[in-house]
Structures are given as structure tokens and as C-alpha cells.
């Protein structure tokens with residue numbers, strides 16, 4: 161019989177990575193929140209989506225999006241290269257499966273700025289690893305003010321965007337795990353941080369009581385939705 165001491169058991173399994181999904185109607189302040197979150201988490205990967213829309217302003221290929229032709233997008237769908245995809249405002253957008261896979265393999269954190277249809281698909285495919293957060297603008301009047309403020313488009317285009325934004329809010333309030341009202345930037349950021357910390361702790365089999373308490377107050381059904389109407393049955 162060997163007199164060697166028994167080898168100590170070290171955990172060899174890394175906790176699974178966290179797929180943090182942030183969705184919002186345009187005009188909710190999601191981009192600012194996403195940038196602030198990334199600045200505070202140097203290790204977080206931002207999922208660069210594939211899209212068939214053209215670059216806008218200073219957007220760079222491979223940084224803001226991977227800009228592709230509709231044919232290339234269709235080929236990627238056929239190859240199974242996308243973990244989710246959806247049509248938004250007549251253009252296609254999708255998440256690279258490789259981004260999801262490398263995050264899960266590394267036990268890292270990836271941030272997804274995708275629409276509610278895509279968020280629902282990721283949650284269905286990765287029920288444990290994906291956490292969905294819906295960001296609400298302070299109120300409907302502020303949403304309209306922001307949409308008008310950033311647009312030089314005509315009334316009809318603005319109306320269409322407003323309708324789409326209201327539709328997105330209804331879907332988010334009906335299906336996402338967490339709802340964060342962006343009435344004040346720092347407070348909204350702190351809530352997103354707490355939800356992420358709570359989710360990461362849960363994946364590692366740990367508890368972070370302070371984060372859990374904040375996250376509990378952001379759960380759909382519990383969250384402060386300001387003046388927004390929660391759809392029946394949500």
C-alpha cells in the first residue's frame with residue numbers, strides 16, 4: 161500500500177461563462193450603459209454582431225459590426241455560424257456562435273447588445289448561462305424626445321421608430337428576466353452591475369447577498385417600471 165498522501169482534490173471545472181444580454185428600444189440610453197459597463201470590466205468581451213446594414217458615421221468593420229452582404233449573411237445562417245439572428249428595421253443582425261463558444265469555454269463574460277427577439281433566442285439556447293436585462297427609458301415622453309432629438313428624418317419615419325420602440329418595450333416587459341429603468345445613469349449602471357455579479361456568483365455556486373438583494377428588486381414583475389404599462393399576463 162502506498163504511503164503517499166492522497167492527492168488533494170482541486171476544482172478543475174471552471175464556472176461557465178456569463179452571457180449578459182442588454183436590450184432596449186433605441187433612445188433608452190443602452191449604448192452609454194454598455195460602454196460604461198465595458199469600461200469597468202476590462203475582461204468583458206463585447207459581442208460584435210454581423211449585420212446586413214451599411215456602416216453609419218464613424219462605425220468600423222470588425223469593431224462596431226461585421227458588415228456583410230445579404231448573401232454572406234444567408235450563408236452564415238446555413239452554416240450554423242450564428243447563435244441567434246433576427247430582422248430589425250428590415251435588416252438582418254446576428255450573433256457569432258464563436259463569440260458565445262469562446263466565452264463559455266473561457267468562463268468569461270460577454271456583453272450582447274441585441275434586440276428582444278435575439279435575446280429570447282440566446283436565453284432559450286443557453287438558459288443557465290444567459291441573463292437577460294431590459295433597459296427602459298424613463299418614460300414615453302422622454303423616449304419620444306430622444307428619438308426626435310437624434311433624428312433628422314420625417315414625421316412618418318419617426319412615428320414608425322416610435323411604434324417599434326413601444327413594441328420592443330412590450331416584448332421586453334413580457335419576457336426578460338430583469339428590467340432596469342434608466343431614470344438615472346449611475347443608478348441604472350449599479351443595478352446592471354449587481355445583476356451581473358449575482359448571475360456570476362450563481363454560476364459559480366456562490367452567493368453574493370448584496371448583489372442578490374439588488375437583483376431581486378430588478379426582477380421582472382418586481383422592478384420599478386416608472387410610468388410604463390406592464391402587458392397583461394407578464
Ligand code: 5GP
Nearest residue numbers: 209210245246248253254255273274275278
Ligand atoms: P443599429 O442598427 O441601430 O445598430 O441596431 C438596431 C437594433 O439591432 C438594435 O436594437 C440592436 O440591439 C439590434 N442588434 C444588434 N446586433 C444584433 C444581433 O446580433 N442580433 C439581434 N437579434 N439584434 C441585434
